[in-house]
Amino acid sequence: MRRRALPLTALVLPLALPFVLVTGGGARAADADAVARGGYIFQAAGCLGCHTNEKAGGAPLTGGRALATPFGTFFTPNITPDPVHGIGRWSDADFLRAFREGVRPDGAALFPAFPYASYTRMTDRDLLDLKAYLFAQKPQPVANRPHDLSPPFSWRFLVPGWQLLYMTAGPVADDPSKPAAWNRGRYLVDALGHCGECHTPRSLLGGLDQSRYLAGTPDGPDGDKVPNITPHPAKGLGKWSDSDLAMLLELGLKPDGDVAGGGMGEVVRNTTSKLTAEDRAAIVTYLRGVPPKE
Known part of the structure; x- marks a missing residue:
């Protein structure tokens, strides 16, 4: 008695099913x-x-x-x-x-x-x-x-x-002359955290004045004053220790015992406190290397 040929799908499906399941689960x-x-x-x-x-x-x-x-x-x-x-x-x-x-x-x-x-x-x-x-x-x-x-x-x-x-x-490509923590910190500060958008003064047309990068401005969002976060010893964060900076980013606490409020308090609550300790340390590393601005 001549056997009836099986449909092609009957032969292929059992072989294909594990692949479909694996790739579907992988997706x-x-x-x-x-x-x-x-x-x-x-x-x-x-x-x-x-x-x-x-x-x-x-x-x-x-x-x-x-x-x-x-x-x-x-x-x-x-x-x-x-x-x-x-x-x-x-x-x-x-x-x-x-x-x-x-x-x-x-x-x-x-x-x-x-x-x-x-x-x-x-x-x-x-x-x-x-x-x-x-x-x-x-x-x-x-x-x-x-x-x-x-x-x-x-x-x-x-x-x-x-x-x-x-x-x-x-x-922006990583700078091969800098350590990995510096490059990661720059990415977190300049790209993801867009810190310069608040902490850098603007021109009359609203563009960032890169000559005063992160030097602070009295005309921040909602008219609030935004501080200098360069390592300038008098006007910026030059006298802060690394642990001071890390504490601010994690808990919003300043070296004098005050608590960050306003826009920065919100940034700490929603953003920097949610980062890994390694990423907060990278931010500190990068900010330490920014040219001081008065």
Whole structure:
């Protein structure tokens, strides 16, 4: 009696099934790893504080927080994965372009109240891990509030000119002449933590004055005075010990027993206290090597 030939799928499926199961599980594990890594980047980049209107009881990451500046008041956007009011329709390329080039998915320039001039230094992997984390959060259908800006600062078509003046797109390579801790500290300070956005004075057009990098300013966010964090012995942190700096980053405690308040208190609560001890030490290493500024 002639045997009936088995369908090709009957032969292939038993062989392919273990591969499908293994690779499928591997993909899920990879996604979970990306979300976990992205959660750490999320904290190091200070996303929670800016994109949550905590004073008004807003849900996390739904935006609406007011950022008062000399150019008007900006209201942070919803960055939950809601497809209408959030970033749920953003592709990986959209996300990378926003952080790397300061451009929205529709091609319009983003206002630099979003510190992409610093975030552009982030690696692609960290950016995509951050996106994985954000897309793993609960979508929140909270509409964005329009900025309160007056001309010419409300003219978005002028922003590309600002970007040409004050932004160099792309990640920054490690300096091979420096130790690994210094390079990691620079990445945490300049890219993820975007510390210069608050601690560096700005020009009349709102760009960072790099000649006074981290020297502090009386015109910080919401009009608050922001201190000098260079190692200047009189005006900066030159008299602080390494443990003093580490204690501030971890617990918000100053050498005189005072506690960091205002914006820095928020940074400690949401960001630097969440870092590993090694990363906080790297920040200290880098800040120690910054040229003192008066």
